[in-house]
Amino acid sequence: MDGRSNTSAIGIDVGGTEIKGGLVTSDGHVVEKQSMPTEVAGGVDHVIGRMEILVEGLRRSATSASLEVEAVSLGMPGTLSRRRGVVIAPPNLPGWRDIPIVARLSSSTGLRVVLDNDANNAALGEYLCGAGRGVRDMVMLTLGTGIGGGIIVDGKLWHGSGENAGELGHMIVDAEGRVCKCGQTGCLEAYASASSTAARASELVASGEASSLKAIVDGGGTIDCRDVVEAAKAGDVVASRVWDATCRYLAVGCINIRHILEPERIVLAGGMSAAGEFLRRPVVEAMAVLTSGMLGEPPDVLIAELGNDAGFVGSALSVFQGGA
Amino acid sequence: MDGRSNTSAIGIDVGGTEIKGGLVTSDGHVVEKQSMPTEVAGGVDHVIGRMEILVEGLRRSATSASLEVEAVSLGMPGTLSRRRGVVIAPPNLPGWRDIPIVARLSSSTGLRVVLDNDANNAALGEYLCGAGRGVRDMVMLTLGTGIGGGIIVDGKLWHGSGENAGELGHMIVDAEGRVCKCGQTGCLEAYASASSTAARASELVASGEASSLKAIVDGGGTIDCRDVVEAAKAGDVVASRVWDATCRYLAVGCINIRHILEPERIVLAGGMSAAGEFLRRPVVEAMAVLTSGMLGEPPDVLIAELGNDAGFVGSALSVFQGGA
Numbered sequence: 001m002d003g004r005s006n007t008s009a010i011g012i013d014v015g016g017t018e019i020k021g022g023l024v025t026s027d028g029h030v031v032e033k034q035s036m037p038t039e040v041a042g043g044v045d046h047v048i049g050r051m052e053i054l055v056e057g058l059r060r061s062a063t064s065a066s067l068e069v070e071a072v073s074l075g076m077p078g079t080l081s082r083r084r085g086v087v088i089a090p091p092n093l094p095g096w097r098d099i100p101i102v103a104r105l106s107s108s109t110g111l112r113v114v115l116d117n118d119a120n121n122a123a124l125g126e127y128l129c130g131a132g133r134g135v136r137d138m139v140m141l142t143l144g145t146g147i148g149g150g151i152i153v154d155g156k157l158w159h160g161s162g163e164n165a166g167e168l169g170h171m172i173v174d175a176e177g178r179v180c181k182c183g184q185t186g187c188l189e190a191y192a193s194a195s196s197t198a199a200r201a202s203e204l205v206a207s208g209e210a211s212s213l214k215a216i217v218d219g220g221g222t223i224d225c226r227d228v229v230e231a232a233k234a235g236d237v238v239a240s241r242v243w244d245a246t247c248r249y250l251a252v253g254c255i256n257i258r259h260i261l262e263p264e265r266i267v268l269a270g271g272m273s274a275a276g277e278f279l280r281r282p283v284v285e286a287m288a289v290l291t292s293g294m295l296g297e298p299p300d301v302l303i304a305e306l307g308n309d310a311g312f313v314g315s316a317l318s319v320f321q322g323g324a
Numbered sequence: 325m326d327g328r329s330n331t332s333a334i335g336i337d338v339g340g341t342e343i344k345g346g347l348v349t350s351d352g353h354v355v356e357k358q359s360m361p362t363e364v365a366g367g368v369d370h371v372i373g374r375m376e377i378l379v380e381g382l383r384r385s386a387t388s389a390s391l392e393v394e395a396v397s398l399g400m401p402g403t404l405s406r407r408r409g410v411v412i413a414p415p416n417l418p419g420w421r422d423i424p425i426v427a428r429l430s431s432s433t434g435l436r437v438v439l440d441n442d443a444n445n446a447a448l449g450e451y452l453c454g455a456g457r458g459v460r461d462m463v464m465l466t467l468g469t470g471i472g473g474g475i476i477v478d479g480k481l482w483h484g485s486g487e488n489a490g491e492l493g494h495m496i497v498d499a500e501g502r503v504c505k506c507g508q509t510g511c512l513e514a515y516a517s518a519s520s521t522a523a524r525a526s527e528l529v530a531s532g533e534a535s536s537l538k539a540i541v542d543g544g545g546t547i548d549c550r551d552v553v554e555a556a557k558a559g560d561v562v563a564s565r566v567w568d569a570t571c572r573y574l575a576v577g578c579i580n581i582r583h584i585l586e587p588e589r590i591v592l593a594g595g596m597s598a599a600g601e602f603l604r605r606p607v608v609e610a611m612a613v614l615t616s617g618m619l620g621e622p623p624d625v626l627i628a629e630l631g632n633d634a635g636f637v638g639s640a641l642s643v644f645q646g647g648a
Contacts, residue, residue: 160586167583172576175498183617259491262484293507
């Protein structure tokens with residue numbers, strides 16, 4: 001056992017397109033990982049069946065490696081109730097309504113099952129094994145189609161009084177600004193998510209601004225955030241303006257997190273974080289410009305390290321953590 | 325002793341105009357309170373001398389009441405370092421620069437002395453003995469010349485990694501908006517503090533808008549926030565518009581606190597909270613309008629209960645609390 005823990009948990013991260021799972025020891029070693037398409041169109045029972053297959057496979061690996069499995073820990077998209085173990089109405093899992101997933105999976109596997117929000121679990125994964133190692137408190141912004149987040153205060157995930165803390169994408173950064181999908185006006189997500197970045201670029205191209213991105217639209221395609229990043233890297237003026245605005249709004253979000261919670265570290269994760277330094281550096285620079293003249297050090301801003309593994313790693317390790 | 329605790333602490337709340345102090349038992353009973361003008365113009369040594377007088381008076385009360393004094397706890401305006409026990413550069417105490425107040429006061433009184441931000445202590449006071457009783461987590465917005473705050477997470481004050489958490493007035497709510505005294509653009513404080521409320525009203529009056537507030541300016545006076553509240557209550561259209569905007573921006577601030585931390589309760593404190601329901605109700609209504617369509621319950625919003633006592637009460641009781 002190389003001195004490693006012989007206690008483990010099975011972490012499962014259920015997304016709209018893929019289910020990822022891993023067998024993780026209590027000290028953070030990933031013994032094995034597996035994944036399969038979610039096949040959400042097959043319906044709730046079909047997806048749960050696939051989750052069971054993944055759990056069984058990882059459980060066999062645990063047996064081979066002489067590891068105890070403490071629990072199965074599910075990370076799923078919200079809305080959900082962690083306390084009740086119920087998936088309520090996740091937009092990314094159409095057809096799922098009030099599914100008592102914890103009861104169902106513990107009944108079929110005979111294992112203890114726990115549930116949390118996928119963004120929370122990913123934040124815990126980065127905190128324990130990735131870009132958050134070594135700090136006491138950390139906030140993670142998950143930048144994808146929307147903007148989610150997770151908050152670690154004093155070493156523990158902070159869930160909030162109604163289990164909805166960390167909805168960082170819906171902090172309002174421009175009270176007179178763009179309308180968000182959630183109905184609020186001026187949410188961070190309405191500016192700085194991958195889809196909002198793409199939408200702002202598409203609007204400029206549609207309004208007739210000269211940009212290399214027009215070729216995508218002319219070819220019948222749709223501009224996505226990666227297109228904006230690539231065009232900005234290549235020097236396209238419109239794409240650069242859009243990306244600068246994305247980074248500036250993210251800087252405002254990070255500044256607000258700083259003024260409210262002042263975590264030691266902020267981690268940028270999710271699909272958009274693949275842009276790496278091309279994302280991180282302008283965010284940090286915009287934070288410095290916006291807060292120039294204020295006392296105190298801003299938090300570190302780092303890019304997430306674990307990529308798609310953060311979800312199941314954090315999920316598994318949450319079994320061994322106290323939560324709040 | 326009526327079954328009361330016989331352990332107490334002396335809480336001292338040092339403001340720019342008044343020093344308030346109280347002898348408080350570990351179970352929150354205020355045995356005695358005293359106050360005196362700060363006389364900040366007299367200089368640092370003079371003010372410290374006055375703090376010592378207050379401590380001695382309260383200590384004698386403790387002796388008369390057969391109470392042990394565990395410590396003297398100071399609430400002072402920032403900037404300061406709680407860990408180092410040093411007042412760094414508080415705008416409200418001109419002339420104070422890097423004063424090791426904890427060392428000085430513990431040397432002169434022979435008592436253990438601790439230091440924290442006045443807004444943090446006031447939040448703790450309300451949490452333990454006022455409008456925050458009975459909840460696990462609470463955020464307090466202190467609405468005065470500026471906007472400060474205090475955050476209680478899981479029963480404990482949250483100080484942040486650099487002791488500057490809870491700077492709620494400097495969250496950015498309108499990235500394209502008014503410039504704040506701190507140098508940032510669009511801070512909550514630039515819209516919703518008492519002084520910003522007065523400033524917005526003054527600007528409208530100066531621009532020629534018809535308002536009963538004009539009489540104040542014509543009489544050589546300056547419009548303050550109370551004038552705006554009184555005029556709005558009397559139906560003045562300009563004052564009502566200004567006050568509505570103040571409440572709407574406060575609602576945005578509360579919404580952001582909800583999405584990030586989701587505390588069970590938000591408490592509105594400070595001078596402006598004297599407006600009571602005339603403040604609370606429009607804030608709650610604006611929150612409901614702005615978040616209509618979102619799932620979940622918003623936090624309770626309540627007006628602070630302890631008024632000027634919150635500072636020294638929280639200060640004293642912080643001695644008996646774990647902090648973070």
